[in-house]
Amino acid sequence: MLLRVPTSVSEARECLADGAVLIGGATLLWATWQRDGFPSLAMSLREVPEANVLERTTVGGAVVLQRMDDRVPDALRLAAARVGTGAVRRSATVGGNIVGSTLRCLLPAALVLDARATVLEPEGVRETDLAEVVAKRPVLLSLRWREPVTSAFFKVAGEAGAEPPLVIASAVHAEDDGSRALRAAVRDGYDVLAGTVTCTDDADETVDALRATALGDLPPAAWDIVHSHVAASLP
Known part of the structure; x- marks a missing residue:
């Protein structure tokens, strides 16, 4: 396998045009490649500046989860901190988790931040929504979002080999009309559901x-967790 490490978006585009497979942190790919065979050409975005940005409203797709700190909103930081083991977080990337993983632990956090994705294709760079990212699995260059008023994340304790534990993220955003919008997203099994409502002065009314x-559509047991989490996290 030949590995290319482009240093610019234009070089990365050329790699894609040549049929290169994105390797990322390879935490999800290595076992598959060992079983099915390695690609002839792969590439890493670790040297592309746009894929490695880490700011309050932007994170690159090549950023490893271990780097996610208080520069990003709490929902995203806490989600990254609960992925796998320390060894996994030192290698796994944002793009690999959202695009390559079936679990997508970061997806609920990205959804409640109302994030938009910048994706890289052989034809160029464009912006799209997370629904297309999940459905078509393009190369994720970066995520960008508006600064939330507050955000939070919770992951139910799980057991190795069991069903994926329930994950919930929430965020409150200030809207242009002066109101506040509450966004919540839940991963139940392998499905991710999301909803947005207007915050009122009554926390229980907002959550309901x-x-x-x-x-x-969540089962009652999951909804009990949602209700408690969101009510506690409202500003």
Whole structure:
């Protein structure tokens, strides 16, 4: 396998045009490649500046999870801190988790931040939403979002080999009309559901409004956790 390490977006585009497979942290790919065979050409974005940015409203797809600190909102920072072991977090990348993983532990946090994705294709760079990223699995160059008023994340304790534990993220954003929007997203099994409502002065009323969104389809046990988490995290 030949590994290319481009240092610019234009070089990365050329690699994609040549059929290179993105390697990322390889935490999800190595076992598959050992079983099915290695690609002839791979590339890493670890030297592309746009894929390694780490700021309050932007994170690159090549950023390893271990680097996620208080420069990013709490929902994203805490989500990254609960992925796998320390060894995994030192290698796994943001792009690998959201695009390459079936678990996508970071996806609920990215959804509640109302993040937009910048993706890299052989034809160029463009912006899209997370729904397309999940469906089509392009090369994720970066995520960008608006600064939230507050955000939070919770992951139920799980056991090795068991079903994926429930994950919930929430965030409150100030809207242009002076109101505040609450976004919540839950990973239940391998499915991710999300909903947005307007915050009111009554926390229970705000949380109950989420029942009218897609989150209302969650089973009662999951909904109890959602209700407690969101009510506690509202500003």
